[in-house]
Amino acid sequence: MTSFVPPIYELGPDFYDEVPPAQFPQAILRYRNQSAAASVGLGALTPEQWQAHFWKFESLPQNIKAPLALRYHxxxxxxxxxxxxxxxxxxxxxxxxxxxxxxxxxxxxGRTPYSRGGDGRLTLKGAFREILATELLESYGVNTSKTFSVFETGEQLQRHDEPSPTRAAVLVRLGHSHIRFGTFQRLAFLNQPENIKKLLNYSVKHFYPALTPLTETELAAAFLREVSYAMAKTVAAWMMAGFVHGVLNTDNMNITGESFDYGPYRFLPTYDPAFTAAYFDQTGLYCYGRQPSAVLWNLHQLGNALQVAFPDLPVAEVLDDYGDAFNFETQRRLLLRLNLRNPLEEGAAIYDLNSELVAHLFQFLDQEKGLFEQTLYDLHSGAIPERLERSPQKELYQKESFKKLKETLSYFEAAETEKKQHPYLHTGKACSLIIDELESLWKPIAENDDWAPFEQKLEQIRSFRGLYG
Incomplete structure (x- = not known):
């Protein structure tokens, strides 16, 4: 059997620095993602092995020998x-x-050469928030990294945005690539065209292998186009989940389109295009309604970086399809969330009816300020009277403003009968995670180390996994 050689070594030391992990005083396991571990062959690790690898960071067999801090701008x-x-x-x-x-x-x-004076640590509340974000987004059908492991470390941290001292944790996430837009930008900034080509070939080989037969002149354009499509899918899924990432910087964009690195995120209480997640985003640059355009701007920065190695790359032309891809994916994601199928057969007619559904849904949400997640929950599989009647916002569905949306819904069919009867849909109340609930789940942990409400929330979140695709 051939030994596994971690592909990251193909890039070489221009792309990373070996770093030692921090040594922590305590190892209190707070979260183990057993299903994710089983998916990568690590489900049988004993508690002692789990601690050795994901708290002490002893390397896995035939894997990366010493941790690597990746370089990017x-x-x-x-x-x-x-x-x-x-x-x-x-x-x-x-x-x-x-x-x-x-x-x-x-x-x-722990600290790395890129800590910029920081302590290299994570608060336990930050880890708690990331667990909930990844778990809920996965259940909403969003392409997301998975929180893999969290240990509380016994350290006390000082933070300006949390009551301090506050508890510390170390988190491990499982993701489909850690190559960021900013990884390419760094190489462009340093004027390293050959390293850009090396990184492009690495990215294509391991994440977009279908592009491998293309010539070098074709490859950059095809890669940029595929990344733009992947990002369009992810942003559409965010929008249909009512999710606001909060910090859509280019170093938080992944070349596979996978959503990751959850800091000051929020979920919409009610529909509001100007709803902003980060308290420091005072201009609303990354508000809910601007997320699609923010990602497109970032894609242009990736294209600009590729141009250092491929001067003839037509960035604007390649990214011209992003808007259409986003609109198509928004329609597709909404149909998945509502378990609906468009019965029409002609392409233009299908697109037009889907567009009407999107428009009428958001007009209704905007006018009535209904709960975002509850409304999508109530309309699952169509405007079913029994479901609307037991909704906590049932009075909204009696209003004149609902008639146009209700009529549009009537043209669609339920896509999967078994999903229409899912037990989650009989509870009457949608599972959401607006900021007040997030804080209420954290409070018993902070005050009494009581994780029971958190565990109950995870059970609820997982109870409808697969319902939304």
Whole structure:
């Protein structure tokens, strides 16, 4: 049997720095994602082995020998920052799951050359928030990284945005690549066209292998186009989940389109295009309604970086399809969330009816300020009278404003009968995670180390996994 060689080594030391993990005083396991572990062949690890690998960071057999802090730059709120890189995390391992190359990366694992004076640590509340974000987004059908492991470390941290001292944790996430837009931007900033080509070939080989037969002149355009399609799918899924990422900087964009790195995120209480997640986003640059355009701007920065190695790359032309891809994916995601099928057969007619559904839904949400997630829950499989009647916002569905949406829904059919009867849909109340509930789940942990409400929430979130695709 051929030994596994982590592909990251193909890139070489121009792309990363070996770093030592922090040594923590305590190891209190707070979260183990057993299903994710089983998916990459690590489900049988004993508690002692789990601690050795994901708290002490002893390397996995035949894997990365020493943790690697990856080098990258990026635009942060559209200002270029060349002083980035993995400042409190590292790439710990790479794993092959079928045809997919997956990475185990960390957050809160100690200082690196890119810590910029920070302590390299993560608060326990930050880890708690990331667990909930990844679990809920997965159940909503969003392409997301998976929180893999969380240990509380026994340290006390000082933070300006949390009551301090506050408890510390170290998190491991499983993701489909840690190559960021900013990884390419760094190479462009340093004027390293050959390294850009090396990184492009690595990215294509391991994440877009169908592009491998293309010539070098064709490859950059095809790669950029595929990344733009992947991002269009993800942003559409965010919008249909009522999710606001909060910090859509280019160093938070992944070349596979996978959503990751959850800081000051929020879920919409009610529909509001100007709803902003981060308290420091005072201009609303990354508000809910601007997320599609923010990602397109980031894609242009990726294209600009590729042009350093491929000067003839027609970036604007390649990205011209992004808007159409986003609109198509928004329609597709809404139909998945509502378990609906368009019965029409002609392409233009299908698109027009789907567009009407999207428009009428958001007009209704805007006019009546109904609960975002509850409304999508209530309309699952169509405007079913029994479901609308037991909704906590049933009075909204009696209003004149609902008639147009109700009529549009009547043209669709339920896509999957078994989903129409899912037990989750009989509870009458949607599972959401607006900020007040998030804080109410954290309060018993902070005050009494009571994790029971958190565990109950995870059970509820997992109870409808697969319902939304």
């Amino acid at each position: 990026g635009h942060q709120f559209r200002s270029y920052n060349p002083d980035l890189g993995d400042g409190r995390g590292f790439l710990f391992a790479q794993l092959q799951a079928g045809s997919r190359l997956l990475d185990l990366g960390t957050k809160g694992s």
